[in-house]
Amino acid sequence: MTVTDKDQSTTGSATGAPASGSRLHLLTRRDSVLRMSEVEAASKQEGDRLEGENDQTMLMNMGPVHPSTHGVLRLMLELDGETVVRSKPVIGYLHTGMEKTGEDLTYVQGCTNVTRMDYASPLFNELVFSMAVEELLGIEVPARATWIRMLMCELNRISSHLLSMATNGMDLGAVSMMIYGWREREQVLRFFQKVTGLRMNHNYIRPGGVAADLPDGWQADVVELMEMLPPRLDEYDVLMTGQPIWQERLQGVGVISAEEAIALSATGPVLRSTGVDWDLRRDQPYLAYDQVEFDVVVGSCGDAFDRYAIRLNEMRESIRIIHQILDKMPAGDYRTQDPKVTPPPRARLDESMEALIHHFKIFTEGFKVPPGEVYTAVESARGELGCYIVSDGGPKPYRMHIRGPSFVNLQTMPHMMANGFLADAVAVIASVDPVLGEVDR
Amino acid sequence: MSDDHEPPQAEAPVESSDGETTELEYGCVVSWSGSQKTIHVPRDRWLEVGTELLADGWQMCVDVTSVDYSAYEPERDLPSSVTPERYEVVASFVSMTRRERIRARAQVPADDPSIDSLYAPYPGTDFLEREVYDLMGITFNGHPDLSRIVLPEHWQGHPLRKDFAIGSIPVQFKGAGTRSDS
Amino acid sequence: MGALSDLNSEGLEGLGHNVITAPLEKLVNWSRARSSWPASFGLACCAIEMMATGGSHYDISRFGMEVFRASPRQADVMIVAGRVSQKMAPVLRQIYDQMMEPKWVISMGVCASSGGMFNNYALVQGVDQIVPVDVYAPGCPPGPETLLHAIVTLHEKIESGELLRRREASGAGARITVEQLDGQGASQFVTIGSKR
Numbered sequence: 097m098t099v100t101d102k103d104q105s106t107t108g109s110a111t112g113a114p115a116s117g118s119r120l121h122l123l124t125r126r127d128s129v130l131r132m133s134e135v136e137a138a139s140k141q142e143g144d145r146l147e148g149e150n151d152q153t154m155l156m157n158m159g160p161v162h163p164s165t166h167g168v169l170r171l172m173l174e175l176d177g178e179t180v181v182r183s184k185p186v187i188g189y190l191h192t193g194m195e196k197t198g199e200d201l202t203y204v205q206g207c208t209n210v211t212r213m214d215y216a217s218p219l220f221n222e223l224v225f226s227m228a229v230e231e232l233l234g235i236e237v238p239a240r241a242t243w244i245r246m247l248m249c250e251l252n253r254i255s256s257h258l259l260s261m262a263t264n265g266m267d268l269g270a271v272s273m274m275i276y277g278w279r280e281r282e283q284v285l286r287f288f289q290k291v292t293g294l295r296m297n298h299n300y301i302r303p304g305g306v307a308a309d310l311p312d313g314w315q316a317d318v319v320e321l322m323e324m325l326p327p328r329l330d331e332y333d334v335l336m337t338g339q340p341i342w343q344e345r346l347q348g349v350g351v352i353s354a355e356e357a358i359a360l361s362a363t364g365p366v367l368r369s370t371g372v373d374w375d376l377r378r379d380q381p382y383l384a385y386d387q388v389e390f391d392v393v394v395g396s397c398g399d400a401f402d403r404y405a406i407r408l409n410e411m412r413e414s415i416r417i418i419h420q421i422l423d424k425m426p427a428g429d430y431r432t433q434d435p436k437v438t439p440p441p442r443a444r445l446d447e448s449m450e451a452l453i454h455h456f457k458i459f460t461e462g463f464k465v466p467p468g469e470v471y472t473a474v475e476s477a478r479g480e481l482g483c484y485i486v487s488d489g490g491p492k493p494y495r496m497h498i499r500g501p502s503f504v505n506l507q508t509m510p511h512m513m514a515n516g517f518l519a520d521a522v523a524v525i526a527s528v529d530p531v532l533g534e535v536d537r
Numbered sequence: 538m539s540d541d542h543e544p545p546q547a548e549a550p551v552e553s554s555d556g557e558t559t560e561l562e563y564g565c566v567v568s569w570s571g572s573q574k575t576i577h578v579p580r581d582r583w584l585e586v587g588t589e590l591l592a593d594g595w596q597m598c599v600d601v602t603s604v605d606y607s608a609y610e611p612e613r614d615l616p617s618s619v620t621p622e623r624y625e626v627v628a629s630f631v632s633m634t635r636r637e638r639i640r641a642r643a644q645v646p647a648d649d650p651s652i653d654s655l656y657a658p659y660p661g662t663d664f665l666e667r668e669v670y671d672l673m674g675i676t677f678n679g680h681p682d683l684s685r686i687v688l689p690e691h692w693q694g695h696p697l698r699k700d701f702a703i704g705s706i707p708v709q710f711k712g713a714g715t716r717s718d719s
Numbered sequence: 720m721g722a723l724s725d726l727n728s729e730g731l732e733g734l735g736h737n738v739i740t741a742p743l744e745k746l747v748n749w750s751r752a753r754s755s756w757p758a759s760f761g762l763a764c765c766a767i768e769m770m771a772t773g774g775s776h777y778d779i780s781r782f783g784m785e786v787f788r789a790s791p792r793q794a795d796v797m798i799v800a801g802r803v804s805q806k807m808a809p810v811l812r813q814i815y816d817q818m819m820e821p822k823w824v825i826s827m828g829v830c831a832s833s834g835g836m837f838n839n840y841a842l843v844q845g846v847d848q849i850v851p852v853d854v855y856a857p858g859c860p861p862g863p864e865t866l867l868h869a870i871v872t873l874h875e876k877i878e879s880g881e882l883l884r885r886r887e888a889s890g891a892g893a894r895i896t897v898e899q900l901d902g903q904g905a906s907q908f909v910t911i912g913s914k915r
Contacts, residue, residue: 118657118658119591119657119658119659119660120656120657120660160807160810161759161760161810161814162789163759163787163789167761167762167763167766168762168807187686187687188685188686188687188688188689188804188806189762189804189806189807189810190762190763190801190802190804190807191687191688191804191805191806191841192802192804192837192839192841192842193696193703193704193837193839193840193841193842194837195672195697196696196697196703196839196840196841197703197836197837197839199703200703200839208836209836212763212764215763215764215767216767231571234571259767274770274774275774275775278770278771278773278774278775278776279774279775279776281771281774282771282774282776285771289902289903293903294903295768295771295860295862295901295903296764296767296768296860297764297859297860358596358597358633359659359660359661360660360661360663361597361598361599361659361661361662361665362661363597363599372633374633379633379636380636380638467611467614468570468571468614469570469604469627470570470571470573471573471600471629471638471640473599473638480599482599482600482629484600484602484627484629486604488609488610488611489610489611494604494608494609495604495605495697497600497602499599499600499602499629503664503665503668504599504661504664504665506664507660507661507663507664532763533763533764536687536804537687688805688806688841689805689806692805696840696841701840702840703838703839703840704839704840704841705838705839706838706844708838
């Protein structure tokens with residue numbers, strides 16, 4: 097289902113939007129979100145009855161140290177027996193001040209900072225930051241660098257979805273899925289270590305291209321990965337997708353409608369599970385996604401099962417994309433030769449004084465970016481990952497803001513959890529797949 | 538009415554007193570940052586323009602952020618009819634039908650850092666506006682629950698402002714010469 | 720059967736080869752070292768590497784630690800994996816206080832050990848400001864090999880009884896720093912002029 101303006105309204109005016117201009121009526125329950133401050137909640141004893149029209153409810157706290165909250169997420173739940181009436185996600189337990197730190201680091205160093213936000217798929221953060229800087233600089237990245245970036249990002253999408261499915265399985269009781277997911281992820285991380293030197297937080301995609309070329313024999317490694325994965329993904333279908341227990345636990349749980357998801361600015365698998373056909377790789381293509389063929393996986397029910405199935409099938413689509421990249425990878429430079437941005441090759445450093453000074457200046461002072469502001473967005477494993485940079489002409493960003501998809505997708509959680517059981521709350525968190533690093537930054 | 542895929546009709550350009558024409562959309566001045574369109578919204582029309590954008594097919598507000606320009610050295614690149622203030626609130630919108638993006642910027646003065654909330658037309662700005670309030674100190678009128686979100690509730694100050702120091706502690710590197718090859 | 724016939728024929732000496740005797744302290748330290756259960760305190764990127772250590776390839780279960788206890792009352796080791804923000808610090812201390820003695824702390828990663836690359840207002844610059852740390856594992860993030868090296872170091876010190884002696888003496892942790900062994904550390908030097 098593609099989005100048309102007509103789908104937006106329920107009070108049906110001709111132009112499609114309600115006359116009052118408000119979309120609050122679309123939210124499942126207007127009061128799904130518990131609006132209570134943490135101080136107030138702490139002052140109540142655990143298990144106290146809350147005042148209100150329904151004096152049967154009780155306030156419970158879940159997290160921040162909890163095996164199923166995908167990191168340090170705290171949920172304040174108002175429970176009526178086992179049913180979650182209202183909830184409030186409390187975040188900030190991983191706030192690292194990365195946007196402030198980003199103003200203190202040069203553009204060369206910026207990727208080391210940004211990559212630690214969404215630590216499950218670090219290459220996407222580096223990609224969006226590099227794309228924003230390149231847009232401000234007005235430079236073009238060589239074709240080979242673009243295709244290398246695409247290869248690494250699709251592999252990262254696979255490893256991130258494997259992590260998501262592994263933890264999803266473990267949270268719901270399929271503990272062996274944790275071991276299987278990590279087994280496959282290790283293979284992908286091993287390839288990353290070969291190419292970038294690190295298993296995680298690679299600092300590989302930098303403004304101007306990538307840090308180093310792919311090593312010799314990379315095609316054989318990727319082919320081996322691509323041959324190993326599809327039978328394993330079929331194993332997951334046997335282990336989970338077709339199993340009645342899995343289906344009972346996830347189907348009909350955490351349902352959200354398309355209008356609600358759009359109103360809440362959800363993106364990624366959360367939005368696509370409701371049937372909205374929006375994927376930045378196809379709809380606003382970046383890198384070389386317009387030169388490869390792939391399908392966008394869209395669900396229909398907006399429940400947790402759809403989100404799980406979307407992630408599983410997105411991995412299959414990524415495998416398809418990677419096969420095409422293997423065929424089409426061009427030869428050439430792995431980074432732009434623009435001397436303003438790129439340091440000279442290391443072999444020249446002991447031959448030429450100019451090369452040494454150039455290298456020194458780039459790595460100590462950094463390169464200057466002309467004044468301006470830009471917003472770039474990519475489709476990360478969790479949704480639309482955006483980067484807004486304001487530059488003042490110096491070597492460091494004046495303001496760097498990253499729009500984390502998990503941060504915005506978290507807003508859908510209270511609406512998904514309303515009127516569900518406490519056990520379903522765990523399924524909902526797992527299906528939204530938040531990574532608290534990019535939620536809190 | 539099935540003109541979902543046509544761009545909105547641009548309003549007739551306004552000729553200002555010194556003869557230069559300004560592009561206008563939704564009653565706001567348009568400027569371009571490369572290929573990215575930005576409209577400069579007066580602060581008092583923020584909610585009104587937000588509602589107009591929703592009616593015009595900008596279904597999703599993907600990002601609300603803010604910038605503190607107090608330490609900005611070069612000249613601000615703003616259209617002549619826009620008065621620069623210390624803070625700016627920047628909101629990005631996406632139209633999925635037209636596959637386009639637009640950015641709206643509003644100037645917020647330092648002595649009264651507040652602006653209307655876009656929560657009613659775009660409920661997805663809930664957390665985003667709370668983060669702007671938390672880190673930059675701009676209040677959003679009409680937001681259902683404007684409280685700190687990433688910092689502890691008792692925190693004093695707003696870290697992303699330019700007068701809030703980064704808070705680093707000086708580090709002395711001890712034992713730096715103990716590598717075996719040195 | 721064999722034991723009973725040994726007992727019948729030779730009395731208690733006949734059981735000599737079935738019985739180990741050792742000082743009680745050594746036996747206690749041996750069992751503590753071989754079965755120290757971690758409290759799951761995974762915060763950020765290091766938590767992902769900690770989970771990878773629990774996976775089948777690196778298998779922390781060889782060291783008796785695959786059961787990450789959600790309840791601190793049942794845990795012995797707290798592996799602080801990730802950056803500790805100001806909001807999280809009281810929670811960290813509360814979990815540490817809820818653990819039963821004897822307990823140990825491994826500070827995994829540079830953010831937990833010293834604040835890491837984030838020297839700013841938001842992070843506690845090293846969890847040793849909040850809890851006594853016994854082993855520091857460097858890396859950003861430390862690979863599973865480094866974490867296992869830290870765990871094995873901890874186990875050796877537990878088994879020798881040294882950690883508890885130090886804790887009684889000074890109240891602080893043992894503060895042992897291990898090397899990063901996973902091939903991703905700063906000890907890889909590239910000489911200028913080489914092919915890259």
